[in-house]
Each structure stands twice: as structure tokens, then as C-alpha cells.
Amino acid sequence: xxxxxxxxxxxxxxxxxxxxxxxxxxxxxxxxxxxxxxxxxxxxxxxxxxxxxxxxxxxxxxxxxxxxxxxxxxxxxxxxxxxxxxxxxxxxxxxxxxxxxxxxxxxxxxxxxxxxxxxxxxxxxxxxxxxxxxxxxxxxxxxxxxxxxxxxxxxxxxxxxxxxxxxxxxxxxxxxxxxxxxxxxxxxxxxxxxxxxxxxxxxxxxxxxxxxxxxxxxxxxxxxxxxxxxxxxxxxxxxxxxxxxxxxxxxxxxxxxxxxxxxxxxxxxxxxxxxxxxxxxxxxxxxxxxxxxxxxxxxxxxxxxxxxxxxxxxxxxxxxxxxxxxxxxxxxxxxxxxxxxxxxxxxxxxxxxxxxxxxxxxxxxxxxxxxxxxxxxxxxxxxxxxxxxxxxxxxxxxx
Numbered sequence: 001x002x003x004x005x006x007x008x009x010x011x012x013x014x015x016x017x018x019x020x021x022x023x024x025x026x027x028x029x030x031x032x033x034x035x036x037x038x039x040x041x042x043x044x045x046x047x048x049x050x051x052x053x054x055x056x057x058x059x060x061x062x063x064x065x066x067x068x069x070x071x072x073x074x075x076x077x078x079x080x081x082x083x084x085x086x087x088x089x090x091x092x093x094x095x096x097x098x099x100x101x102x103x104x105x106x107x108x109x110x111x112x113x114x115x116x117x118x119x120x121x122x123x124x125x126x127x128x129x130x131x132x133x134x135x136x137x138x139x140x141x142x143x144x145x146x147x148x149x150x151x152x153x154x155x156x157x158x159x160x161x162x163x164x165x166x167x168x169x170x171x172x173x174x175x176x177x178x179x180x181x182x183x184x185x186x187x188x189x190x191x192x193x194x195x196x197x198x199x200x201x202x203x204x205x206x207x208x209x210x211x212x213x214x215x216x217x218x219x220x221x222x223x224x225x226x227x228x229x230x231x232x233x234x235x236x237x238x239x240x241x242x243x244x245x246x247x248x249x250x251x252x253x254x255x256x257x258x259x260x261x262x263x264x265x266x267x268x269x270x271x272x273x274x275x276x277x278x279x280x281x282x283x284x285x286x287x288x289x290x291x292x293x294x295x296x297x298x299x300x301x302x303x304x305x306x307x308x309x310x311x312x313x314x315x316x317x318x319x320x321x322x323x324x325x326x327x328x329x330x331x332x333x334x335x336x337x338x339x340x341x342x343x344x345x346x347x348x349x350x351x352x353x354x355x356x357x358x359x360x361x362x363x364x365x366x367x368x369x370x371x372x373x374x375x376x377x378x379x380x381x382x383x384x385x386x387x388x389x390x391x392x393x394x395x396x397x398x399x
Contacts, residue, residue, distance in 0.1 A: 007193050011184070014072045014197045015204035022064030022208025029060040030212075030219050038099045040220055053217060055099040058225020061173075061205045062092045065232070068201035073194060081194070083122035084235045087115040091159065091231045095224030109156075112227070116155035117148075119235055125151045126242045155234040161260035162230030163223060168291075169215035171301050175259055175308045176229040177206035182256045182312030183233070186319050187240050195240040202232055215297045233257060255315040259286075259308045 033039065033054035041052045066085075075081055094111050097103060125147040128140045143150050166172035184199040206229070212219045221229075237253045254261060263286045290300035 004191070004193075007188070007191075007196060010072050010193075011188070011196050011200040014068045015200040015207075017071060018064040018068035018201040018204030019208040020064075021067045022060050022205040023211070024208075025060040025063045026057060026209055026212045026219060029056050029063075030054050032056065032059075033099075033219070036100050038096075038222065040222070053220050055220045055222030056096065056224055057209055057213060057219040057221035058095060058223070058228050059092070061209050061221060061225050062088070062228055064205035064208050065201050068204060069198065072197050072201070078194075080119065080123050080239070081198075083119040084124060084232075084239075087118040087235070088228060088231055090115040090118070091227050092224055095222065095227050099222040099224050112156050112159060113152060115231065116152040116159075119238075120148045120151040120155070124235060124238055126154060126238055129242060151238065154238070155231065157264075158234035158237075158257060158260070159227050159230035161257070161264040162233065163226040164264050165260045165286075166221070166226040168297050168301050169217040170210060170213045171304060172226050172229065172260075173206050173209060173213050173221060174301065174305055176233060177203055177210070178305065178308045178312055179233055179256050180206065180236075182315055183236055183240060185316050186252070189316075189319060190240070192240055195236060198232075199236055199240075202229070202236075215301065230260070252315045252318060255311045255318070258311040259304060 033056040036056075038055045039052045040055050069075075069085070073081060075085070090111065094103070094108060094115075098108060126143060127147050128142045162172055162176060165175060180199050180202045184196055184203060187196040187199055209221065209225070213221060237257070241253050241256070266286075286304070290303060291297070295303065
């Protein structure tokens with residue numbers, strides 16, 4: 001496929017402008033972070049850094065992105081793009097305030113829903129996606145009246161999924177850049193000019209911040225950056241993947257955003273199985289597991305970059321295939337992942353399963369013993385420790 005020369009030129013310019021602005025703005029934002037007290041102080045075992053590190057780096061990413069968008073994307077009269085950018089501004093303002101002073105989890109969750117509703121009510125919606133049952137006569141699931149709720153759920157979920165993998169230097173930023181690059185390639189293949197330019201700006205903004213965020217990090221992007229990246233990736237996947245590639249819309253977004261989606265899903269399932277709140281923070285994310293296996297931060301991040309890139313490459317390949325090919329490939333990929341884990345890390349997998357079973361049995365035993373006491377003195381129970389609420393970045397990067 002021969003790409004339109006003018007579109008390629010705009011894509012390159014949008015990427016370069018966002019990169020340069022993001023890179024130049026980071027020291028300015030860093031100074032601002034010190035002045036307003038947006039500093040991440042290591043205070044628990046989940047955090048990988050040992051000295052205070054300034055947050056708010058996401059503000060530099062946002063500024064680089066917005067400058068590029070205002071230069072290369074026609075905004076006037078473009079209601080959908082205006083609504084996406086308005087939602088992004090709300091997400092960033094929320095993140096900035098939260099990075100300076102911690103906000104209540106429920107408040108952040110409500111604001112995220114409002115931010116997601118703005119584009120959803122202006123036509124940025126998931127109207128249908130392919131039926132995962134490849135043998136069904138119905139190729140699509142049309143959402144109808146569920147379009148807006150499903151869209152809001154998708155945006156809020158991806159926003160927080162990216163935020164929850166922000167646990168090592170450069171991890172969330174790099175994975176977001178890889179995901180955005182994958183979407184950019186697919187958008188170019190589909191001749192989606194506006195979506196391509198927006199994604200190019202996002203890639204450039206991420207790359208511009210990368211020198212300050214890689215291990216050892218000089219600055220964290222904080223909730224400001226992690227939630228912003230998740231929000232833009234979610235909305236752009238709707239504008240591009242779900243809209244133009246409906247036949248494989250069930251598979252491709254999950255491949256491109258597979259790392260944050262599955263890590264978050266498994267974390268929630270694990271916590272619920274242990275009788276904990278799904279928002280309860282722990283050291284069981286995939287990046288924690290890699291560190292506990294003996295990898296250092298750079299090795300763990302590189303491993304997750306490779307996984308994200310493989311998933312992204314798979315998504316690009318599938319955009320040229322049919323529905324059955326997509327579904328079968330997705331199923332095969334899941335099987336290969338499980339088998340690889342058992343072969344490469346047989347001891348770790350076996351020990352992990354044994355540990356999980358023992359914890360479940362112990363939890364069930366304690367629940368049975370504590371039930372009578374809980375019934376007689378319910379007011380004495382209190383939850384301690386930190387929570388991993390929507391919009392809360394774990395901010396664990398190692399300096």
C-alpha cells in the first residue's frame with residue numbers, strides 16, 4: 001500500500017513537534033513540580049525508588065501533544081475531536097491536582113466518568129464489535145442502547161489500566177508509545193488521516209519525555225500522564241479500530257492494549273479471590289513478579305516492551321486478515337503464552353500456583369473462624385493499608 005505523501009508529511013511533523021515540545025517542557029514542569037510540592041516520596045515496599053522524585057511529567061507530555069494537535073489537526077467544526085480534547089483537559093486537570101494533593105478515590109472515579117461521557121455523547125462511541133464466537137451466524141454484536149455505557153466503561157477502564165502499570169521507570173510511557181505506534185500504523189493502513197496525526201502526536205510526546213523517565217528516572221509522569229495516555233489511547237481506539245475495523249474489533253484493541261488490560265484484569269481477579277477489594281494495592285503486578293524473579297528494572301521493562309511490541313505486531317498482521325483468522329490467532333496466542341510461561345518459568349509457575357492455593361485455603365479458614373467474632377463486634381473491623389483506586393498511579397519507579 002502506498003501512503004499519501006501529504007499525510008505522511010503531516011504525521012512526521014506532528015510527531016517531531018510533539019517530541020521537541022515535550023522534551024523542552026519537561027525541565028520547566030519539573031521546576032513547577034518542586035514549587036507546588038508534587039513529589040513522590042518512597043513510603044512503602046511497593047515503590048521501587050529510594051529518593052523523592054518529582055511528579056507531573058505528564059503535564060509536559062500533554063503540552064507537547066496539544067501544541068502538535070492545534071498545529072496539524074483541524075479543530076474548528078470538528079465536534080468529536082473537540083469533545084475528545086475537552087475530556088483530555090479534564091483528565092489532566094484532575095491528574096495535576098491529584099499529583100499535588102491526593103484526592104478521594106470516588107471523586108476521581110466520578111470525574112473520569114464525566115470526562116468519558118463528553119466524547120461518548122458527541123458521537124465517539126463503540127456501536128458494535130465482532131462476535132467472538134467464530135461459528136455463529138451473527139458476525140457482529142450491535143450494542144444499540146448500550147453503546148454509550150459500554151464506551152464509557154471502555155474509556156475509564158483503559159484510562160486506569162495504563163495508570164496501574166505505571167510501576168517501573170519508563171514502563172507505562174514506553175508501553176503507551178508502543179501501543180500508539182501500533183495504532184498509528186493501522187490508521188495509516190486504513191487511510192485514517194486525522195486519527196494518524198493524533199496518534200503521531202501522542203507517540204512524539206511520549207518519546208520526548210522518555211529521556212527523563214527511563215531508569216534511573218529524573219521525573220515521573222504521575223497520574224497526570226498515565227491517565228492522560230490511557231484516555232487518549234482509549235478514545236483513539238474507538239475512532240480508529242472499532243470504527244474502521246469492525247470485523248476484528250474484538251481482537252485488535254485487546255492485542256494492542258493487551259499488557260495493561262490483562263495485568264489489571266488478573267490483578268482484580270487475584271484480589272477478589274483472596275477476599276480483598278479489587279482496588280487494594282499490592283506487589284503482584286507483572287512488573288513486580290519480574291523484579292521478584294531476579295530481573296533488574298531495565299531488564300523487566302525491556303521484557304514488557306518486547307511483549308507489548310509482539311502483541312502490537314500481531315494486531316497489525318490481523319488487520320489484513322478475516323474474522324476467523326483473527327479469532328483463531330488470538331486463541332492460539334493465549335495458548336502459546338500459557339505454554340511459554342510453563343516452559344520458561346516452570347518452577348516459578350508451580351510455586352506461584354501452590355502459593356495461591358495455600359493463600360485461598362488460609363483465607364477460607366480464617367473467614368470461617370472470624371465470622372462469629374465479626375457478628376458480635378462488627379464495629380471493630382477496620383481496613384488498613386493503601387488502596388489502589390481508579391486514577392491512582394502506584395508511582396513505584398526506581399530512581
